[in-house]
Amino acid sequence: MAVSNSEIAAIFNEIADLLEIAGENPFRVRAYRNAARTVEGYSRSMAEMLAAGEDLEELPTIGEDLAGKIREIVDTGRLRKLQRLERGVSPALAGMLRLPGLGPKRVKVLHERLGINTQEELEHAAEQGKIRELPGFGAKTEAKILEAIRRHAGQERRFLWHEAESLGKELLHHLEQARAVRDVVIAGSFRRRQETVGDLDILVTAGKGTDVIQCLHDYDRVERVVSSGETRSTVILRMGLQVDLRVVPAVSFGAALHYFTGCKAHNIAIRTLGVRKGLKINEYGVFRGERRVAGKSEASVYAQVGLPYIEPELRENQGEIEAAQKKTLPDLVTEADILGDLHMHTTASDGHDSLEAMARAAQRRGYAYIAITEHSQRLKVARGLTAERLRKQCDVIDRLNDKLRGLRVLKGMEVDILDDGSLDMPDDVLERLDVCVGAIHAGFNLSRKKQTERILRAMDNPHFNILAHPTGRLIGRRDAYELDLERVLRAAKSSGCAIELNAQPERLDLDDSACRLARSIGVPLAISTDAHSTAQLDYMRFGVAQARRGWLEKADVLNSRKLHSLLKFMQR
């Protein structure tokens, strides 16, 4: 089994932790963390790139040394440097860095003065009151450590983006009522549209005498206040979501928004560009000496370092700054570019609304077309359609199209890809359809090779058009099945198929780096809601956000094409 990028990233992150505790050069620590981010977020597998003879030193943050270490991990599955470090510092100590209030310095003191190596030993020492006697520690820190261990901190929960949205919206509404408040926005990973959110970063601009921090503390969903000062406060909501609030003057809005949107690595890169131009960039503005030269808008901050505005979804320090310098940033797809939706269900299978209701809802959204794609008979739990029932539905769609104005309802099916790669519907029935969406709903545990070949065989069927939810993952609940996605994408490209970006908020399948890979290969992506009700047609916005994180432009998106061009594509 080839070593995955995540495994390489995990090794680099652990090295960074251990080096930090050992008191190593902090910039070397950062180099490992930067490299971990690069590897983790890269759309192609390091193992396969090495096998293809590619030079990893081409990647940002990877130099000669780390390229060699990646090769060692890929070749041997291990890294000798990590093993050496683990002999000096117990790996369990690295886990303690995750406890609030404990950083490398304090963990080192705990290890050296009290001989603590495990979390159990840490808990025991805290219970006996030994920690408060250490230099730099006190009774409060000791109590905080004990509390954190007991509430199993470190296993923090992440929220799906749309869950964070509903919590955040309510909180914004509450904060807008505070005195002297002007802007209230959510920044952070939420604004970058990461698929999950660990905390909410809220930025407020307000005049003098504002009571917005008190207003936050008074919010009835606040469980406890973690810290609080003049300009910032951190609270934990009862749901377990952390909220960081920051107040700045209006003149600093752009600089603060940029700073709190992140990501951290993107900010550091921008500030480093600033340093080279003799500028200091912080959350209050861009400064040359004492003089503020920009900061009212984000665009003004970028302009000072010679860059065009960079959309929040791109700010992951994954090449967007280099692209901005070369003027090759993508012109990201927007919801307005979407002309239709190519995957949805009705009451004929497991949907909640009728065919006509779905069509009317699509008309209200201004779509030019939709595809009705019921499950096929294999999926019994979803009342999958037999050939006979599908034929009848096609007749109903024909009659509906006769009376609809401005919207074309396409005849489709979400047909199961069977274990051997054949499709769960005879070819002569598929032939009558406008759109054939193929999907895997069973047999998740095949080997990587078998799963890949199963999908390739399905795409060999000339009626096959779009591969739905291509990796089968459910965020936080079920991992993607084993699959050589790059091979699937290349096959789709050469056979004239498209790949779905499923917009269901717990799927968002493909992820951002896979979208970038698809784009680089040139496969069109269909952003589809897989709606099971009229309300779920609105999931399109989640799909578009994910597409933007994947650097997709209008031209990369199949359902931004006009109807005639779309139908031509379906002819393969």
Added chain:
DNA sequence: GCCGTTTTCGGCCCGACTGTTTTCAGTCG
């Protein structure tokens, strides 16, 4: 350990808050 519009050495982002201190280190984002 990386990297270059001050380039192959010597830099490497910046500020708020807490708790422990008597002026600041450590942590956090």
